[in-house]
Amino acid sequence: MSAPIEVYTWPTPNGHKVHIVLEELGLPYTVIAVNIGAGEQFSEKFLSITPNHRIPAIIDPDGPGGKPLPLFESGAILIYLAEKAGRLIPQDPAARYVCLQWVMFQMGGIGPMFGQFGHFNNYAPEKIAYAIERYGNEVKRLYRVLDKRLGEAEWLAGAEYSIADIITYPWLRFPERRGVDLADYPNVKRWFEILEARPAVQRGCAVLAANVRQGEITDKEREVLFGRTQFARR
């Protein structure tokens, strides 16, 4: 059995993607909590793994050529882990690119747009109607794209469950927080309910569950995430 993969993480959608894929693949891993509200993403140790100071990041002690591999960006991590295990990424070349296409769609579309919606809707000190409407419209547009795809294919990559589904799922939890009613997206609803029932998905979403942020954001968290600490030159 290979050495456990070190997972630097926190219970957010981007963290859960990695927890779920590791649970699905049955790869051994250890969780190293990086409390992003407390500023632990700016520690020297974490910055040595990722200059972008964002979770998730991993170190695989048993990387290519038997050498340790540090990796950040959840999309790269999921592709790496699926390729390492030889599962959750289609082997057929065309299907593999379709899978990667939906992985990129999540990384470049769903993550950033849903994230900006959350910021302007929940955290911005002023309610800027234009920003809330713009990102809210993007959220709904992206749901429509997913709904269309899942109306023509069982899974995002096509016939197989893959990292494209896993990377997307955590961002689709709690749709009500984004003003989305799943009844409007029946194909997404079907797919979501199947994913939600998978034991590995449930175990992945339970990682660090006791640390999920509750209640109003504190001044300290606001400063770390959106203020001077966040934007200091490093």
Ligand SMILES: N[C@@H](CCC(=O)N[C@@H](CS)C(=O)NCC(=O)O)C(=O)O
């Ligand atoms: N594109 C990155 C995004 C990672 C990301 O935004 N992580 C957030 C948590 S979900 C974070 O670490 N935030 C800390 C901060 O903003 O300082 C990925 O997919 O890995």
